[in-house]
Structures are given as structure tokens and as C-alpha cells.
Amino acid sequence: MTAKEAVPVRGDSPADDDFSVIQPVGFTPVEEQAGGGKLLLSPRALTVAGCLLLGTLVLVYLLVARSLIFETQPADADVSVSGLALPLGDGHLVLPGTYSYTVSATGYLPKNGEVEISSDDHSRHAVTLEKLPGHLQIVADPPVPVRVEIDGEEVTSEQGLVKDVPAGRKRITVLTDRYLPFTQEVDVEGLDNTQRLEAQLRPAWADIHISSNPPGATVTVEGEVLGRTPLEAELIQGDRVVEISMPDHKTAEIPVAVTAGVEQRLAPVDLGAADGILQVASTPVGASVTVDGEFRGRTPMELALTSGTEHQLRFFKDGFSSVERTVQMGAGAERDMTIDLNAVFGRVRITSSPESARVYIDGELAGNAGETFRLPTRSHEILVRKEGYEDYRTTVVPSAKLEQSIRAVLLTAEEARWSDVPAEISHPAGGRMKLMRPDAKFTMGSSRREQGRRANEVMREIYLNRAFYIGVTEVTNREFRRFRRMHSSSHVDGVSLDNDNLPVVNISWTDAALFCNWLSERDGLTPVYRTERDRVTGFDGGANGYRLPTEAEWAWAARFQNGDMRKFPWGDELPVRKDSGNYADNNAAELVPAVLRSYSDRYAATAPVATYSANGLGLHDLGGNVSEWIHDLYTIGTGLSMRREENPVGPQDGDYHVIRGSSWRHAGLTELRLSFRDYGADPRNDVGFRVARWVN
Incomplete structure (x- = not known):
């Protein structure tokens, strides 16, 4: 080992050399060798590492x-995917992310898009390419110019070539003049290919043979002259009108139903002599004209008259004497005729109430009422006018033989307004109601000195001037059952109270109020009574719907006569007059404790409404039969205030409602009086009601 190889080395890489620890050992310098330093890794190691x-x-x-x-x-479409996408079999291998793709194929429109690849699963993506449009070459036989419709819509074609037809099944129609339409279903393959369609065209005409007597007449069809008779013409199929004309002869119009390919020979047409033309006028214009009794129009006009024949002409106009003429015309001749009509007058006398009114005739001031006017014997518009009154209008046709009279009764604006308000109406359940227009000041209640008086009959000063409708009779079982189908008025000890024409009983005040609201809704009126869950919580005094009569209205309708207040329904004295109402008589002896021994009304309990005579206002049973629920809540006044109450509707608070009038159960002096007052809230077998309505 050399000195250089003895150097301590830590780690497997050059990075570890940076962290070698120098030990305090002896160091002997190594001589550097020529040729520079040696690589840490060999090329082979680098290749392996790479x-x-x-x-x-x-x-x-x-x-x-x-x-x-x-x-x-x-x-077989080509698929191109952006980014790092490795083709692999039928697809591509891609990392998670978003990729753009393009799918293309010959004959199809290319399609681009994006697809997102997640790390969770492999992805399949379906792409359907749209076929390129195809082209259609129409070859007509015979070769004539054609028009082409595809699925009913006309398309552009050049010498029979229709370009850019979407692929799919299409209904192709080939149209051309004088040939029947050719239609065929074609599967257009598209892919920018051209398909050929051969259209065999069939003629749309037929040969028609036309002749006339005399011959040589001109034949015209739809404004086109085809020739002269006798003639063989080709007419396009359909309903045609063949016009055959000749000088000095009448023109004939022959309808012909032409079927393609079906030859026809028309019957010879006889052309009669032409009519003569008479231009007629009159003074004044607008005269009516009849020819041989047939109305032909008004002057000025043109008359076509059969030649060679005498015709009776008559001219007439309202206000003028008629004129008759006899005319004969030659074939094709033309003449003018002017007729002068003489005016005919009648006398009309016009008077008015009040007098001194002005008279306008046909919009022009003619004079004053009281005069006699000479007018043409035709219809005239008459207007009679006087300041402070509504105009009077009428029409009149004066007579030359008899003087006529018109009397114009002029009404004030108030009178005219009320003339349009019906005097009687029917409510939706079928009951009749009469119009009342009171203007009365009276005392309601009774004097303390009056025999039979009760403490609740406190005297009140009333001014009643608000118009209203009130029921002619009490509401019957039949009428109430239209509102509440299963209602039964029941019976008294076996005596029925439930027949259709008997007054409805055994109903509460609330039942009666809800019936009134039902009538209002049926007539499209504003209900008077405010309700919550079939409970009446108040009323609207300005509503125009149906309601119960107020106590003041009932008292006025029952008692007021010639400025005085009647005591009983029949008058001011006892005994009860014959046939004056239904009270407790001998017939009711087994039902009630006290009866009128000297009176008979023929019924044990309730009687059919309107059985007895009406009072002076035309109202029935305001006394007797059944007592009646009243609109007002029940109170007892002190009688100390003499302030006059105008159209009172009762207090706003209370537990009970007023009941007025006697019933079939009553025979005592107290109850028979019209000032008798009772109260309650719950149903009774002798209490019913009638309806009312304000007139706003």
C-alpha cells in the first residue's frame, strides 16, 4: 500500500470526504505523480449508475x-394524445393529469377534447365521430329542370346536384312543372360521398276535349288562352275552371276536376245570347232596385239583364215614393237610366214633460217640444233635451196618412240612474228580492203606555234613506239546502217543518250569515260577514254582498205606512183579521200552550211561504209563520237620547242577535205586535230569516 492509499476514507461517495476527521498522526508527504488527479468513479460505474x-x-x-x-x-380512427403518453396496445400509458386529445378518421369530422386521468383507476373514453355530409345527384327521367325537397323543406340544387346532405334516412321529393311529384326514402351515407337517385317522373296532365255551340268560342284557363272550340287541351291535374267566351254571347265557366292521365270529353257548351248592361242612377242616390221582384242592390249600380225579354224595374227609398219602369235590352247592348224620386212627408208632434225642452232631429236642432214637425217618411233619430235632465232618445218613421205623437218624459240624473236599477232581482238560491228606496224618518220601538209593551222596545229616532233589496219571502228549505244539502228543519210532534216550500228553521244566526256569504260568492259580490273557521267575527258595512236585514230596515218594511207605524201586520186594532198570517190558532192547540180561539190559518205549524197576502210593499210573512234573525247585535237602549240615527246597523259587540216578528207559536198581544223584540243565537223551530242587500 502506498502512502496515498493509506489516507483514511469515510463513506462511499465524495460527499463523505467533506466530513473526514483529521487525526493527529504523523504525516509524510506523498510525491505527486505527473498526469494530474484520478477520478473517484470510473466510466463504467457512472454508466451503471445511470x-x-x-x-x-x-x-x-x-x-x-x-x-x-x-x-x-x-x-379505426386515429387517436393523438398530448404530453407524455406512451402508446400501449389499444391505448396509451399516461401519468395522472389532464390531457388534450384529437380523434380523426377519413370521411368524418375530427373531434378534439380533454380527458382527466386520476391516480385511482384506469380510464376508458368513448368518442363518436360525426360523419361528413354526403351529396345527392338527382337524375330526372325525362331530363327536365327539377326542384328538390328534403323532409319537406326545399333545398338548393345545381343541375340536380344537392350538396352537403346530412347523413341519415331522408325523404327526397323531386318537383317539376307538369309532372307529378316523385318521392323516395333514401339512406344518405355521408362521408363526403356522392349518391345517385334516379327519379322517374309521371305526367301531371290529362287530355281534355272541349266543344261549344256555336263553335269558334275562345277557351281560357286561369287567364291563359288555349285556343278555340272544338279543342283538345292538356290541363294540369286539379280543380280547374274552363272559361268559354264569344262576342255577343254569355261567357260560360265550366268546373273540371282533372286527374292526371285520365282523358275527358266535356259535354258541348251552349252559349246563350249575352246580357244587356243597364247603368242605373237615381236622385237621391241610394235607392233600392228590384228586377222582376228580386232585390239587386242600390243606386248607382250596373244591372245585367237577359236580352230579348221585358223586365220590371222598381226603385224605392225611405221617405220617397217608389218608381217602376219596364225595360227590354238587346244582346250585348249598353244603356243608361236615371230616376228621380219624389219625397213623401208625414207629420210628427213631439211634446215633453217638463215642457220647454229642445228637439233635435237627425242631430240638427229642429225646434221646441210642443211643435209638430213635417218629416220625410223614413227613419229619424229624435233627441229631446233640457238642462238639468237626462236626454230622451227615440226613433220614428213618419206616415203620410197618419199624424204621429211622441211624448218625452225627461228624468233627472238621479231618476235616470235609478231607472237602470231593476225593481226586482233573484238571488242565486232562487229567492225573489224587491228594491226598497226609503226616505223616511220614523220612531222605532213603542211607547211605555202601549199595552203589551216589553222593556226592550225602547223608542229610537231613525232616518232611513239607504236603498236596499229585501227578500219577498223568508228563505225556504229548498233554497237553504242548495247551500247545505243535508240540512233538516225537523218536525214538531210529528208535524213536519221540512217540506221544500216551508221556511227554513232550526238554524243559528251564524248559519244564516254564512248562507248570505255563500250567495255573495256565487254572484261574485264582496261578502258582508267576516269569518274565521265558520265563525263570524265582524262585518263590512261597505260590502255589496248579501246579508240579513238591519233592525231599522225590518221595522220600516214591516210597520211604515203613509208616514205612520202600524201596530199589527193587519192594522192597529184587534182581533186578528182573516187570512192575515200564520199564528198560534186552533190548528196548533196540541203543539203550543195558548192559541187564538177565533182565528184559523189552516196550518198547525209553519205554512208555505207567500200563503197569505203581502203587505203594502209586496212582502210576505213579516208577522207570523216564523220569527226572523236580524243583522243587528242585541242591545237595550236607555231611551234618553233623542238623537236621530241614520241607517243604523247595530252595535259592534254583543253575545246575541235581534229576532223580530211573531211566529206560528205566538198568540199573545205582546208577540203579535210588530214592535215585539226577541233575541238569541241558537237554533229554534220557529225562527228563520230573509236576506237583504244594499244598493251601492
Whole structure:
């Protein structure tokens, strides 16, 4: 071993030399040899190290890389992948990441895209290439210019060549003049290839033989002159009109249904002598014209009259005397005729209430009411006008033989407005309602001195001026069952209360209010009663829907007559008058404790509505039959305030509602009076209701 070889060495690489520890030993310098220093690793070692490193990298690549396989349509398409992608069998070997690819094949559109490779699994990617369009060469037999439609849409073609047709099954239609359309299904293969389609065209015409009497007439079809009769012409299939004309003769128009390839011989056409043409006018214009009793129009006009025959012409116009003429025309002759019509007048007297109104006739001021006007005997628009009143309009046709009269009754704006409000209506359940327009100041309640008075009949000063509709009768079982189909009014000891025409009973005040809301909804009106879960929580005094009558309305309708308040339904004195209502009489003796021994109403319990006479307002049973639920909540006033209440609707708070009117159970003086007041909330077998509505 030389001195140089005796130098201590740590580690296997030059990097370890940097960390050698110098020991304190004796040192003998080594003589340097010519030729410089010696390499630490030989070339062979470096080659081996490089091969090992490369092998390691390859091994790592193989362990980390994933296969990427493209499934292409067509299968022989070329696939190019960007980046480090090693072809391997049917696919590529790639590291995880994102790669761009291009798939191409002859006859197809190339397709580019990106694919992301994860480290979890191998990847398969399907790519379908779209075929390039194909071309279609149409060869027509016979060789004529054609138009081409593909699937019903016309396409551009050059000498029968249609370019860039998408691949797939197509319906090809070949069109050309004078030939039938040719249609065929074709599978277009695409791939930029040209396919040939031979179209055998069949003629679209037929030979038509046309003749006339006399011969030599001109034949025209759709404006094209084909020749003179007799004639054999080729007509395109379809519904055609053949026009045959000749001077001094009538033109004939013959409809012909032409079928391609089917020859036809038309029957000879007889051409009659041409009509004469008469130009007619009148003074004034617009006169109606009849020829031989047939209306032909109004002047000025052109009349075609059969030649060689006498015709009766009549001219007439409203307000003018008619004129008759006899005319005979030669074949093809033309003449003019002017007729003067003489005016005919009638007399119309126009009066008005109030007087001194102005009269306008046909939009022009003609004079004053009270005058007689001489007018042509035709329809006239009459307008009678006076300041402060609505216009009166009518029409009149004066008569030359009889003087006519018109009386114009002029209404104020208020009267005219109410004239458009119907006096009677029907609600959706079928009941009738009458219009009431009160303007009354009255005292509701009764005097303390009145025999039979109850403490709750406190006197109140009322002013009622709000118009309303009110039911002519009480609501019947039939009407209520349209709202609540299964309702039964039941019976009293076997006496039925449930027949259709009997008033509905055994319903609560809330039931009656909900019925009113149902009517409102059926008529598209705003409901009066506010509800929550079939419970009434209040009311809207401005709503236009159906409701129960207010106590003031009921009292006025039942009692007010000629400025006074009646005591009983029949008048102011006892006994009960015959046929005045349904009360507790001998017929009800087994049902109630007290009866009217000297009165008979023919019914033990309720009676059909409108059985008895109506009161002066046309309303039935406001006394008797059944008592009635009222809109107002029940209270008892003090009677100390004499302030007049205008259209009262009752208090906002309370536990009970007012009941008004006597019933079939009542026979006492207290109950028979129209001022009798009761209250309640729950159903009873002698309480029903009627409906009302404000007129806004």
C-alpha cells in the first residue's frame, strides 16, 4: 500500500470526504505523480449508475402511470394524445393529469377534447365521430329542370346536384312543372360521398276535349288562352275552371276536376245570347232596385239583364215614393237610366214633460217640444233635451196618412240612474228580492203606555234613506239546502217543518250569515260577514254582498205606512183579521200552550211561504209563520237620547242577535205586535230569516 492509499476514507461517495476527521498522526508527504488527479468513479460505474437511475424512473413511471383507452366510432380512427403518453396496445400509458386529445378518421369530422386521468383507476373514453355530409345527384327521367325537397323543406340544387346532405334516412321529393311529384326514402351515407337517385317522373296532365255551340268560342284557363272550340287541351291535374267566351254571347265557366292521365270529353257548351248592361242612377242616390221582384242592390249600380225579354224595374227609398219602369235590352247592348224620386212627408208632434225642452232631429236642432214637425217618411233619430235632465232618445218613421205623437218624459240624473236599477232581482238560491228606496224618518220601538209593551222596545229616532233589496219571502228549505244539502228543519210532534216550500228553521244566526256569504260568492259580490273557521267575527258595512236585514230596515218594511207605524201586520186594532198570517190558532192547540180561539190559518205549524197576502210593499210573512234573525247585535237602549240615527246597523259587540216578528207559536198581544223584540243565537223551530242587500 502506498502512502496515498493509506489516507483514511469515510463513506462511499465524495460527499463523505467533506466530513473526514483529521487525526493527529504523523504525516509524510506523498510525491505527486505527473498526469494530474484520478477520478473517484470510473466510466463504467457512472454508466451503471445511470442505468440504475433510468430503470428506477421507468419503474416509478410504470407504478404511477394509468392506462387511457379510447373507444372510437369508427373503430379505426386515429387517436393523438398530448404530453407524455406512451402508446400501449389499444391505448396509451399516461401519468395522472389532464390531457388534450384529437380523434380523426377519413370521411368524418375530427373531434378534439380533454380527458382527466386520476391516480385511482384506469380510464376508458368513448368518442363518436360525426360523419361528413354526403351529396345527392338527382337524375330526372325525362331530363327536365327539377326542384328538390328534403323532409319537406326545399333545398338548393345545381343541375340536380344537392350538396352537403346530412347523413341519415331522408325523404327526397323531386318537383317539376307538369309532372307529378316523385318521392323516395333514401339512406344518405355521408362521408363526403356522392349518391345517385334516379327519379322517374309521371305526367301531371290529362287530355281534355272541349266543344261549344256555336263553335269558334275562345277557351281560357286561369287567364291563359288555349285556343278555340272544338279543342283538345292538356290541363294540369286539379280543380280547374274552363272559361268559354264569344262576342255577343254569355261567357260560360265550366268546373273540371282533372286527374292526371285520365282523358275527358266535356259535354258541348251552349252559349246563350249575352246580357244587356243597364247603368242605373237615381236622385237621391241610394235607392233600392228590384228586377222582376228580386232585390239587386242600390243606386248607382250596373244591372245585367237577359236580352230579348221585358223586365220590371222598381226603385224605392225611405221617405220617397217608389218608381217602376219596364225595360227590354238587346244582346250585348249598353244603356243608361236615371230616376228621380219624389219625397213623401208625414207629420210628427213631439211634446215633453217638463215642457220647454229642445228637439233635435237627425242631430240638427229642429225646434221646441210642443211643435209638430213635417218629416220625410223614413227613419229619424229624435233627441229631446233640457238642462238639468237626462236626454230622451227615440226613433220614428213618419206616415203620410197618419199624424204621429211622441211624448218625452225627461228624468233627472238621479231618476235616470235609478231607472237602470231593476225593481226586482233573484238571488242565486232562487229567492225573489224587491228594491226598497226609503226616505223616511220614523220612531222605532213603542211607547211605555202601549199595552203589551216589553222593556226592550225602547223608542229610537231613525232616518232611513239607504236603498236596499229585501227578500219577498223568508228563505225556504229548498233554497237553504242548495247551500247545505243535508240540512233538516225537523218536525214538531210529528208535524213536519221540512217540506221544500216551508221556511227554513232550526238554524243559528251564524248559519244564516254564512248562507248570505255563500250567495255573495256565487254572484261574485264582496261578502258582508267576516269569518274565521265558520265563525263570524265582524262585518263590512261597505260590502255589496248579501246579508240579513238591519233592525231599522225590518221595522220600516214591516210597520211604515203613509208616514205612520202600524201596530199589527193587519192594522192597529184587534182581533186578528182573516187570512192575515200564520199564528198560534186552533190548528196548533196540541203543539203550543195558548192559541187564538177565533182565528184559523189552516196550518198547525209553519205554512208555505207567500200563503197569505203581502203587505203594502209586496212582502210576505213579516208577522207570523216564523220569527226572523236580524243583522243587528242585541242591545237595550236607555231611551234618553233623542238623537236621530241614520241607517243604523247595530252595535259592534254583543253575545246575541235581534229576532223580530211573531211566529206560528205566538198568540199573545205582546208577540203579535210588530214592535215585539226577541233575541238569541241558537237554533229554534220557529225562527228563520230573509236576506237583504244594499244598493251601492
